[in-house]
Amino acid sequence: MRSQRFQNRVTAGRLTLPAAIFISVTCWVLSAVLLPDSDIRRESYPLWEAFRNACIPAWGNRLSSFLLYSVIGYFLIGLNNAFAIIRMRASVQTAIYFLLVSVCPAIHTVYTGDLAAVIFLIALYFLFRSYQQPKPAGYLFHASVFIGTGSLLFPQLTFFMPVFWIGAYSFQSLHPKSFSASLIGWSVPYWFLLGYAYISGQMELFCQPFRELADFRPIRFGFQPWELATTGYLFLLYIVSSSHCLVTGYEDKIRTRSYLHFLIFLNFCIFVYMGVQPALYPHLLSLLLIGISILTGHLFALTNSRSSNIFFIIMLAGLFILFGFNLWTLLQIH
Template sequence: MRNRNLQNRITTGRLTLPVVILICITCWLLTGFVLSPSGNEPDTYILWQWFDESGFPQWGTQAISFALYAGIGYFLIEMNNAFGLIRMRASVQTSLYFLLVSVCPALHHFYPGNIAALSLLVSLYFLFKSYQESKPAAHLFHSFAFIGIGSIAFPQLTFFFPIWLIGAYNFQSLTLRSFCAALLGWSLPYWFLFAHAFFYGQMELFYAPFVELCSFRPIELTEQFEQGEIAMLIYLFIQFTVSSVHTIASGYQDKIRTRAYLNFMIFVCLLLFICIFLQPGHSSVLLSVLLPIISILMGHLYALTNNRAANAFFICSMISLILLFIFNVWMLL
């Protein structure tokens, strides 16, 4: 009986999130100051090269990255409270997200994935708010504006534009007016970028996102993926598969609105896995974008199941996370 209730006590406990935050801080201190990982490979994107050449100290980049991840964690709680994705006021999705980030030392530095993940999550929030709205133009404007903001840091985020339009169509919020608002929202950050580039005579800054968007890196799985990334992706795909099957099988218990939200997130996660496979050179950034969405699906699984099989899977998943962190730390030694 004790083992059978362990999952429920952890996922619904009030002390779970504070304990996870302490674990997260410990992991960051270990990987940041003791092991001093080398971080990501140099990026060819000119806007990110400008940041790398600014000489920002390592502790500063980690502090910025930690603040962005904290913002994502807070927003995950707000999304659940606003849309009832887990049918209860829970913070388990944030706890899972912090744990997933903690076991990946390569994600602890400030890089495009931090901005892209936060931008896409906020964009998803406004897209959900447009569900069956009589006047959805404002929500879609804000949603696509955040896609535009994220795409300046990671231009490939623009490929989510048609995916978000599919979501808006499924949410019955896509009209001619809302489509124009979405297009205007996406282009808004680029108007500011154009003004800056034109004023300072650096038009290559404005062209850079579009040049990067049209460049496709070769598919070289054996050379692009590191062993830690492969292990993490296998773990996440198992979690995604089990969580998706549970979400679809138990969908009759959710409201129609909630079911539409969860199905769209499953669709986005599947596309992200495909993008990681097709463009392994962007795996670290796409992994950061994937983690917040898959954390919601995992939280839906762990918070709403309470049987022997689910409890055993939860325990195995937590043990696997510990082993993943040990393996990633060992790879840094």
């Protein structure tokens, strides 16, 4: 271990994940103490408001958010173990995920995107399972069911269905039968919603998700300082890690290379969506951090050069600077 670089000692160390969780909890407590006014954020979407009022007590707002992110972190380990994206049983992607979430105090409260991100990750699992399957219809059906379920609370998740179809096409699992299965799968949650709305006499509930989809806000540059700083940091990680995947892709299996290329494309789409709809930034950030964590984990776990070690140290120091800047700018707002 002494002969290894600092980057490799951290990424392969057994204490890396516990340390990342401890840092995350510390940042969560600090943001709760300094930003108590941001505990509850009201949103205008009725289905989400009804779900949160019924399932999440006001005192458990931040705790529920942390638990949702913890579930995503656990699923990231399972996703890597199932598909060997990083070519080893690694938890570095989860450690990176906890650190990235921690430096964004504005998302330490429950957002629609938090729950949507959990469902989104499960949908990714089924999409990856469809890779070159002789009968992929079942996998795409289940992936679309989860996308449809998540879109009940975060309607804009529906816009990622074409992205999933492109991914299925690259995985050689998009056929007329599987395409039809994905459409049926997406519609299943809405059939249940239609039945409930009809029985309860609240047809407005069924129409609301489609109205949210049609409510495309004007494209304008309306980012807050913490959003610009966070996006810049994440975009730098995205560019470097994506370039590494593309340049050294020959070292991975064809299957792994397909997964990584899809994640690169998916993250690019999320960045574009953030740019044209700044109002949805906190929700989309929860989705973006999933792919960024996997790509960055792949970069740091599988490189062993002087330049990658320097970049790792700079990015690690940048995390603490970013947390301080984000906290300071949010304090100015509140």
